[in-house]
Amino acid sequence: MWPNTKQCAVLLTFDFDAESLWLAHGRDTPTYMSRGAYGARVGVPRILSLLDRYNIRATFFIPGLTAERHPQVVQEIHARGHEIGHHGYRHEGPTELTLEEERAVLEQGFASLEKVTGQRPKGYRSPDWDLSHNSIRLFHEYGFLYDSSMMASDFHPYRLKLDEAEIDLVELPVSWELDDAPHFHFNFSPYRVGMSAPSKAYEIWSAEFEGAYAEGGAFILTMHPQIIGRYHRLQMLERLIQYIAGHPRVWFATCTEVATEWLEQQKR
Numbered sequence: 228m229w230p231n232t233k234q235c236a237v238l239l240t241f242d243f244d245a246e247s248l249w250l251a252h253g254r255d256t257p258t259y260m261s262r263g264a265y266g267a268r269v270g271v272p273r274i275l276s277l278l279d280r281y282n283i284r285a286t287f288f289i290p291g292l293t294a295e296r297h298p299q300v301v302q303e304i305h306a307r308g309h310e311i312g313h314h315g316y317r318h319e320g321p322t323e324l325t326l327e328e329e330r331a332v333l334e335q336g337f338a339s340l341e342k343v344t345g346q347r348p349k350g351y352r353s354p355d356w357d358l359s360h361n362s363i364r365l366f367h368e369y370g371f372l373y374d375s376s377m378m379a380s381d382f383h384p385y386r387l388k389l390d391e392a393e394i395d396l397v398e399l400p401v402s403w404e405l406d407d408a409p410h411f412h413f414n415f416s417p418y419r420v421g422m423s424a425p426s427k428a429y430e431i432w433s434a435e436f437e438g439a440y441a442e443g444g445a446f447i448l449t450m451h452p453q454i455i456g457r458y459h460r461l462q463m464l465e466r467l468i469q470y471i472a473g474h475p476r477v478w479f480a481t482c483t484e485v486a487t488e489w490l491e492q493q494k495r
């Protein structure tokens with residue numbers, strides 16, 4: 228399925244929200260904002276250093292506002308060869324937007340990211356992992372190659388449908404199991420307490436990788452610099468990278484590389 232007889236694609240993805248995560252929820256007080264700033268000041272530099280050590284190129288989904296607040300951090304991500312994807316403007320969920328508002332958010336996000344990196348993103352990930360009834364039509368209109376917000380598969384990309392017909396828009400599916408937030412992200416809600424030991428996530432993530440490898444699919448992991456950036460969690464991520472890299476014919480790739488390859492395979 229993958230190029231050069233690779234057995235499994237591995238996509239490390241990072242949603243670099245910084246303060247926009249908190250602003251989107253009306254949490255603009257200093258300590259909440261500082262939790263976002265931690266992602267830019269501490270999380271991203273540690274992640275970039277880890278990825279460099281293993282010569283891995285990853286994908287960072289970044290809201291336009293985060294690019295405006297931290298242009299040098301975003302430029303550094305871009306300069307090191309990682310892909311940058313669209314992640315809204317203020318980290319707003321599309322389901323709450325009208326068609327025109329959703330269009331404006333897409334354009335604002337494009338403008339901010341293009342200003343900082345000089346490149347137009349090819350992929351989109353919804354900030355709240357949900358799409359509106361207009362989103363796919365808009366993605367098609369704006370020429371996105373892929374989306375990464377939905378869950379109809381785990382290890383296998385699939386085509387999205389517009390008006391009941393499949394189009395050349397690839398879904399790179401996400402899952403809550405393969406997201407650092409439910410495992411680690413502390414909040415005061417009784418339902419999502421976070422703060423797990425890294426060993427718990429390692430057990431789940433390594434077993435899910437084994438499934439993706441066995442099926443010859445793609446292992447798609449979602450992380451956030453302000454969460455995974457803590458030292459003990461990055462230690463676990465490094466162990467996971469070592470475990471994955473110990474398997475023959477593993478392809479660490481960006482979302483655009485995998486979506487492009489998958490689409491070409493479908494057309495052969």
Ligand code: ZN
Pocket residue numbers: 242243244248314318354
């Ligand atoms: Zn996000």
